[in-house]
Amino acid sequence: MSVKGKTAVITGSNSGIGLGIAQELARAGANVVLNSFTDSKEDHALAARIAQETGVEARYIQADMSNGEQCRALIEKAGRCDVLVNNAGIQHVCPIDEFPAGKWDAIIAINLTSAFHTTAAALPMMRKAGWGRVINIASAHGLTASPYKSAYVAAKHGIVGLTKVTALETAQEPITANAICPGYVLTPLVEAQIPDTMEKYGMSREDVIKKVMLERQPSKEFATTEQMGGTALFLCSDAAAQITGTTISVDGGWTAL
Numbered sequence: 001m002s003v004k005g006k007t008a009v010i011t012g013s014n015s016g017i018g019l020g021i022a023q024e025l026a027r028a029g030a031n032v033v034l035n036s037f038t039d040s041k042e043d044h045a046l047a048a049r050i051a052q053e054t055g056v057e058a059r060y061i062q063a064d065m066s067n068g069e070q071c072r073a074l075i076e077k078a079g080r081c082d083v084l085v086n087n088a089g090i091q092h093v094c095p096i097d098e099f100p101a102g103k104w105d106a107i108i109a110i111n112l113t114s115a116f117h118t119t120a121a122a123l124p125m126m127r128k129a130g131w132g133r134v135i136n137i138a139s140a141h142g143l144t145a146s147p148y149k150s151a152y153v154a155a156k157h158g159i160v161g162l163t164k165v166t167a168l169e170t171a172q173e174p175i176t177a178n179a180i181c182p183g184y185v186l187t188p189l190v191e192a193q194i195p196d197t198m199e200k201y202g203m204s205r206e207d208v209i210k211k212v213m214l215e216r217q218p219s220k221e222f223a224t225t226e227q228m229g230g231t232a233l234f235l236c237s238d239a240a241a242q243i244t245g246t247t248i249s250v251d252g253g254w255t256a257l
């Protein structure tokens, strides 16, 4: 079984890891549905470019992953969902006692609760099609913690738990559910953390990358969006049919420390 002709819905995929996974799945022949909360010409052009480059059907569907009804509507509008990649995510870095409650709620909604809604909407489609893959993009922060990332670490540990439950509920069906746990990948989400950290510690950009971000990543290299796409593609392969309810770290050794 390959992903050729299957439909993959990737939440939060107009940039970064989501876009990397969409491109990799499209290159392997899957029809892809891109998503974010915006609805710009660039968003639709991105889908058109993937379609042109790979020959698959690629669509962009706007839906705000902080809203449960819109999460479910995304899957309904896709019409089919053989591969669900729950990737949409945001970050906010701040000590717990100063952490804005609104930011906490938004991170839990987008990084965790959205996956509950999309999975609930997609499983009946996968069952009907007789095959399915749920791939949740967690993080090294789904397995370990860092200070000042309370909501993010809570959401990512939560999505690892949701992954296990999804796997158990589908264990006797041709459906698997797994979480990919990236270490640092240089995407807009990570790029946005650099200026604050530079200011906070009075460091250069290079030092923030080496001494703060990659400090816990033993390889001292960022992981790449292409590697995330390749891992997602592997999870869709027959070789991965008995891999379910687990986490796959792509973190340069972070969680081995």
Ligand code: NAD
Pocket: 011, 012, 013, 014, 015, 016, 017, 018, 035, 036, 037, 063, 064, 065, 066, 087, 088, 089, 090, 110, 111, 137, 138, 139, 140, 181, 182, 183, 184, 185, 186, 187, 188, 189, 190
């Ligand atoms: P990114 O900012 O490039 O991408 C995040 C995506 O989510 C974007 O497409 C954005 O538009 C979308 N998004 C944000 N809010 C949304 C909403 N309300 N509704 C729909 N879409 C929304 O960041 P990224 O680094 O590619 O992150 C993707 C995922 O990977 C996240 O879940 C993140 O936590 C996880 N992750 C990233 C890293 C890293 O180092 N970059 C490491 C571990 C895990």
